[in-house]
Amino acid sequence: MITKLGILTSGGDAPGMNPAIRGVTRYALDKGIAVEGILRGYEGLLRQESILLDQRSVGEIIHRGGTMLRTARCEAFIHEDAQRQAVDFLRSKEIEALIVVGGDGSMKGAQCLSRLGMPTITIPGTIDNDMxxxxxTLGFDTAVNTVLQSVNKIRDTAYSHERVAVVEVMGRHAGFIALHAGMASGAEAVLVPEHDVSLEELCNRLYESHQHRKLSSIVIVAEGAMSGSDVVSYIKEHTYLEPSLTVLGYVQRGGAPTALDAILAGLFAQKAVDCLCQGTVNVVIGLLQNRLVATPYTETDRMHFSIDDNMYNLLHQLGK
Structure with missing residues (x-):
């Protein structure tokens, strides 16, 4: 039975990180385990920045976006010397295991520490849903709802001015946000990294829609598929339509977590602490077929999940 654990948040912030910190802290304390919060992710490990967490220090954060522990990207952490320095600091604080909340890069950092003898567990937290x-992953549902709210407002203007509204959203390597927000908002088209982008085909679809008296359209573009400005330029050059561009940017990362993200954060936190108590370490906590599971890092390489192609095709069928 461990007596003290550490927790940090790393990489891009995501709604749900604060509820995860709260969940880990309060559930661990209830089991008699002390909790040390590492500030600013892996950078904080190297700077030796940490605070002891208690019931009250994690109060009033479940409804807040971002992370109370702050986060940072740390290029120096790719070097083994830095990783050993981090392990030495954790041991100096009598931390016996580390819980990392973050995305794929954060999990790789956790794997490095585990190979050096520091047990770790990763709670998935990234709005891109691509771990x-x-x-x-925590934050995805909140990000989709943030995009949906924005697209619904943009549609009002697109309708009023009879325009094509191009909305660029996050998703460098995966199109989950674009697809789910597009499906929920009734977008006419989405462009995602998982499917080849044909701007000629897009223009034909938009032109056909306008021929059938649809005088406004929404096109959601994942940043990893193509830049929104390139899409707008092509539409302007090859059609008579009047496109406008909105790049949503960091607004997608912020805001209070949705009920789904807050609930799953608590469940992920409980699963992580229970795993530590049972001696199950060096795993990522995940949701697979609506079941909470703990998968060893060594097995995750074969467990990559892509967007739902049926949803992708259905969106474009319904958007005609």
Missing amino acids: PGTEY
Whole structure:
């Protein structure tokens, strides 16, 4: 039975990180395990920045976006010397295991520490929903709802001015946000990294829609598929339509977590602490077929999940 654990948040912030910190802290304390919060992710490990967490220090954060522990990207952490320095600091604080909340890069950092003898567990937290070992990551539902709210407002203007509204969203390597927000908002088309982009085909679809008296359209573009400005330029050059561009940017990362993200954060936190108590370490907590599971890091490489192609095809069928 461990007596003290550490927790950090790393990489891009995601709604749900604060509820995860709260869940880990309060559930661990209830089991008699002390909790040390590492500030600013792996950078904080190297700077030796940490605070002891208690019931009250994690109060009033479940409804807040971002992360109370702050986060940072740390290029120096790719070097083994830095990783050993981090392990030495954790041991100096009598931390016996580390819980990392973050995305794929954060999990790789956790794997490095585990290879050096520091047991770790990763809780998936990234709005892109693109981590191996889990079908869902904290922050995704909140990000989709943020995009949906924005697209619904943009549609009002597109309709009023009879325009094509191109909305660029996050998703460098995966199109989950674009697809789910597009499906929920009734977008006419989405462009995602998982499917080849044909701007000629897009223009034909938009032109056909306008021929059938649809005088406004929404096109959602994942940043990894193509830049929104390139899409707008092509539409302007090859059609008579009047496109406009909105790049949503970091607004997608912020905001209070949805009920789904807050609930799953608590369940992920409980699963992580229970795993530590049972001696199950060096795993990523995940949601697979609506079941909470803990998958060893060594098995995650074969567990990558892509967008739902049926949903992708259906969106474009319904958007005609």
